[in-house]
Amino acid sequence: MKDYKFCLSAYKNEYTRILRVLTKKYQDGKVPENKMEDFDREAQKSAIHIAITKALQVFPNEPVAELWSAIYRAHLFRKSGISDLDTINKVISADQSWKKSSGHAFEEMVKELASLALDGTDVKVILQRDLNMLITANELANEPRDISWLREQIKANIFDLYCILSIDGKKYCFGCVQAKTSIRDRVTRNREPSIHAMQSFFWSIVFVLDGDFLRLPKFVSMINGGSEEFRENGWHGMYVLSAKDEHDRIYPLTMNFDIFKSHALQAAEQWQKRRQWFDRNWKAD
Numbered sequence: 001m002k003d004y005k006f007c008l009s010a011y012k013n014e015y016t017r018i019l020r021v022l023t024k025k026y027q028d029g030k031v032p033e034n035k036m037e038d039f040d041r042e043a044q045k046s047a048i049h050i051a052i053t054k055a056l057q058v059f060p061n062e063p064v065a066e067l068w069s070a071i072y073r074a075h076l077f078r079k080s081g082i083s084d085l086d087t088i089n090k091v092i093s094a095d096q097s098w099k100k101s102s103g104h105a106f107e108e109m110v111k112e113l114a115s116l117a118l119d120g121t122d123v124k125v126i127l128q129r130d131l132n133m134l135i136t137a138n139e140l141a142n143e144p145r146d147i148s149w150l151r152e153q154i155k156a157n158i159f160d161l162y163c164i165l166s167i168d169g170k171k172y173c174f175g176c177v178q179a180k181t182s183i184r185d186r187v188t189r190n191r192e193p194s195i196h197a198m199q200s201f202f203w204s205i206v207f208v209l210d211g212d213f214l215r216l217p218k219f220v221s222m223i224n225g226g227s228e229e230f231r232e233n234g235w236h237g238m239y240v241l242s243a244k245d246e247h248d249r250i251y252p253l254t255m256n257f258d259i260f261k262s263h264a265l266q267a268a269e270q271w272q273k274r275r276q277w278f279d280r281n282w283k284a285d
Helices: 002-022 033-058 064-080 085-118 128-136 144-155 184-199 217-224 258-273
Strands: 123-127 161-167 170-182 203-210 237-240 250-252
Touching: 002 033, 002 064, 033 064, 064 085, 085 123, 085 161, 085 170, 085 203, 085 258, 123 128, 123 258, 128 144, 128 161, 128 170, 144 170, 161 258, 170 184, 170 258, 184 203, 184 217, 203 258, 217 250, 237 258, 250 258
Parallel strands: 170 203, 203 237, 237 250
Antiparallel strands: 123 161, 161 170
């Protein structure tokens, strides 16, 4: 208990000190929201570092893992106001369960709505397990190089859905789809596989339920490119159920999926007829 109280105090004091320094220039106390988020991350990073350093000096015989756990509890207490670790663990477990179940449910919803929109066309959207079944049954007509690459994506569980084009009774995979209820915390690691898909001449898109993170220019640039840090686009398109305005490759999506249908049919035609030019620069009309 002594180590927890010490870590709580060290963490809290350092967090408060750093935050005060970072926000000092805003005399009126009105810190822009995006700046405040940056300041919060910087302050908590410093608080963790200082707290563990001091704890190791004061409790040299305590296992490092226990001290680290004490700082973790201090951090959770600051963020949630809950100090009981059992309660915190139950909340975390419930949250993880929700994220997993809701994520799969969102994938199914996207598949169903996309299928309704594409009904009557030669294009359909399928789940990853359905693509795996097509490959296993030798029912996918892509070239061996494509199939080898797709197997790797399935094995690593990279994409959630895939776009299939039927030509003369044969099925071809032409698109890789990510479907995320929230992408903010994972946007960096989701972006890299998308870039690889575009480099392999597949249509690469992402559906997002919560587009709140798009208020920050950094994330917009990660999708559209055009910034010093992110010069090129990370996806061919992002379809957002909570966005209102179109912004280059970011498209607001209504429940009829009309804009997605239009883009999917354009992408299918490009993949079929001009695949050698189907790189990351391609953009639907």
